[in-house]
Amino acid sequence: MNSLIASKKTVAINLVRATTEPATVRWLLIGAALMFLGLFLFVPLAAVFFYALQKGAAVYLAAISEPEAFAAIKLTLLTTLIAMVLNLIFGLAAAWAIAKFEFPGKNFLTTLIDIPFAVSPVISGLIFVILFGAQGLLGPWLNEHDIKIIFALPGIVLATIFVTFPFVARELIPLMQSQGTEEEEAALVLGANGLQTFWRVTLPNIKWGLLYGLILCNARAMGEFGAVSVVSGHIRGLTNTMPLHVEILYNEYNSAAAFAVASLLALLALVTLAAKSFVEWKSRQ
Amino acid sequence: MITSFKHRSILPGFGPTFGYTLFYLSLIVLIPLAGVFLKTSALTLEQFWNTITSPRVLASYKLTFGAAFAGALINAVFGLLVAWVLVRYKFPGKKIVDALVDLPFALPTAVAGITLTALYAENGWIGKPLAAIGVKAAFSPLGVVIALTFIGLPFVVRAVQPVLEELDPEIEEAAASLGATRIKTFRRVIFPAVFPSMLTGFAMAFARALGEYGSVVFISGNMPMKTEITALLIMTKLEQYDYAGATAIAMVMLVVSFVLLLTINVLQWWTRRQHAV
Numbered sequence: 164m165n166s167l168i169a170s171k172k173t174v175a176i177n178l179v180r181a182t183t184e185p186a187t188v189r190w191l192l193i194g195a196a197l198m199f200l201g202l203f204l205f206v207p208l209a210a211v212f213f214y215a216l217q218k219g220a221a222v223y224l225a226a227i228s229e230p231e232a233f234a235a236i237k238l239t240l241l242t243t244l245i246a247m248v249l250n251l252i253f254g255l256a257a258a259w260a261i262a263k264f265e266f267p268g269k270n271f272l273t274t275l276i277d278i279p280f281a282v283s284p285v286i287s288g289l290i291f292v293i294l295f296g297a298q299g300l301l302g303p304w305l306n307e308h309d310i311k312i313i314f315a316l317p318g319i320v321l322a323t324i325f326v327t328f329p330f331v332a333r334e335l336i337p338l339m340q341s342q343g344t345e346e347e348e349a350a351l352v353l354g355a356n357g358l359q360t361f362w363r364v365t366l367p368n369i370k371w372g373l374l375y376g377l378i379l380c381n382a383r384a385m386g387e388f389g390a391v392s393v394v395s396g397h398i399r400g401l402t403n404t405m406p407l408h409v410e411i412l413y414n415e416y417n418s419a420a421a422f423a424v425a426s427l428l429a430l431l432a433l434v435t436l437a438a439k440s441f442v443e444w445k446s447r448q
Numbered sequence: 449m450i451t452s453f454k455h456r457s458i459l460p461g462f463g464p465t466f467g468y469t470l471f472y473l474s475l476i477v478l479i480p481l482a483g484v485f486l487k488t489s490a491l492t493l494e495q496f497w498n499t500i501t502s503p504r505v506l507a508s509y510k511l512t513f514g515a516a517f518a519g520a521l522i523n524a525v526f527g528l529l530v531a532w533v534l535v536r537y538k539f540p541g542k543k544i545v546d547a548l549v550d551l552p553f554a555l556p557t558a559v560a561g562i563t564l565t566a567l568y569a570e571n572g573w574i575g576k577p578l579a580a581i582g583v584k585a586a587f588s589p590l591g592v593v594i595a596l597t598f599i600g601l602p603f604v605v606r607a608v609q610p611v612l613e614e615l616d617p618e619i620e621e622a623a624a625s626l627g628a629t630r631i632k633t634f635r636r637v638i639f640p641a642v643f644p645s646m647l648t649g650f651a652m653a654f655a656r657a658l659g660e661y662g663s664v665v666f667i668s669g670n671m672p673m674k675t676e677i678t679a680l681l682i683m684t685k686l687e688q689y690d691y692a693g694a695t696a697i698a699m700v701m702l703v704v705s706f707v708l709l710l711t712i713n714v715l716q717w718w719t720r721r722q723h724a725v
């Protein structure tokens with residue numbers, strides 16, 4: 164009896180050994196993976212803050228509180244807010260239509276929504292220059308009516324909306340599809356109207372997915388560089404977002420100030436990752 | 449008319465939400481993109497062809513595609529390794545490492561660009577030892593590869609991770625009990641199972657790298673014919689008010705992007721199907 168248990172134990176141990184690697188191999192692989200991540204992720208992340216604070220706290224504070232930096236922060240926040248609200252409304256509408264109903268061409272429509280993720284940031288800006296720029300398709304008409312889109316706030320907002328377009332929708336569509344329509348149908352049968360059903364039944368079910376999409380949308384909107392760079396015109400204090408301000412400072416060899424503003428954006432990235440992990444953990448519960 | 453288009457349902461709101469979706473999609477995405485095609489059609493075929501095949505443009509394709517491919521390849525190999533280590537092994541700080549893998553998605557590309565440049569320049573923390581052994585990292589094609597490796601890093605890890613997690617350990621036990629060595633089990637059992645997801649991640653990293661701008665322009669040095677990527681060339685033409693030229697090159701990149709988007713969709717379908725079996 165004892166020997167049977169013993170032999171069962173050795174079989175179990177052998178199987179464990181057979182499905183994992185010797186400790187040395189394990190630590191070698193972990194070491195190689197961490198080395199790679201260190202070179203490409205950890206060291207750069209630490210470097211942002213190191214370079215930002217290298218010349219002392221006074222230089223740092225001056226760099227992030229000068230009027231042009233302040234204007235850039237304000238423009239970034241405003242642009243992000245507009246883009247997030249508009250893409251939120253779109254995401255909810257698209258997810259409701261696509262996830263809760265059956266109609267032909269649904270997969271095609273879902274693919275179309277993903278297009279902005281496949282387009283280069285520079286091209287995402289270019290399409291609006293072609294449409295609204297001085298030599299663009301609608302340029303002469305806009306000029307006649309004294310409407311400025313390119314090199315002004317509307318262009319920056321449009322480019323930002325474009326690059327963050329799919330975030331909320333692509334998060335909500337699979338989530339709402341997996342939840343089906345039974346709960347909503349039950350609410351309607353019990354006498355709730357459409358909006359009540361949405362607020363009381365659908366929204367509580369999708370709140371974490373919605374938040375997840377908004378977090379990703381927010382990070383991309385605040386950090387977008389290529390697309391905004393094309394349409395902004397780089398007018399200091401007027402059409403410079405935070406990433407563009409970083410570029411200008413860096414190109415002027417004002418590296419300490421560039422990294423100071425960059426560290427704010429890196430901080431935003433860290434908050435984004437923490438919030439994302441929190442939401443992932445919450446939605447698993 | 450709507451009731452005949454969609455299947456019957458008692459849920460309200462299909463008309464307005466579907467209508468708004470189409471309206472907003474057209475306004476923000478479809479109509480602006482159609483402008484590229486309209487603008488390109490203003491060129492004659494010969495003008496178009498000459499623009500997209502001029503030596504400087506060809507050199508930029510070579511660099512962009514080559515560096516994007518190299519970056520995606522590095523990420524395919526190390527992405528698999530990182531996913532493997534995160535799923536299979538325990539080590540201190542694993543959760544933080546796992547969360548930080550997404551950093552390239554969250555960190556603005558301009559921030560990544562100036563930081564990588566500072567680090568890999570000849571007097572930087574990493575560039576100095578590299579320069580000592582004769583490797584010029586920043587302001588060379590290698591710098592472009594470094595930036596593109598950074599921005600594509602999460603794709604393979606995040607594509608492979610769930611597949612590895614769901615891999616049934618019984619299959620590996622069976623392989624082991626049938627006498628396979630660990631390496632053989634990996635080659636014949638594990639690798640074929642994760643390969644479709646690895647390829648998906650590779651294609652996504654490659655697609656993202658092709659269009660990348662912000663992280664590359666700082667580290668590449670932007671020398672025409674040598675370290676100038678295609679996205680920057682589009683930007684340069686725009687700044688010189690050569691809209692037609694910029695649009696023609698953008699058209700080439702858009703077509704490549706759409707082909708890749710389709711490829712990725714097919715790959716994802718393949719991954720799901722392999723998984724369902």
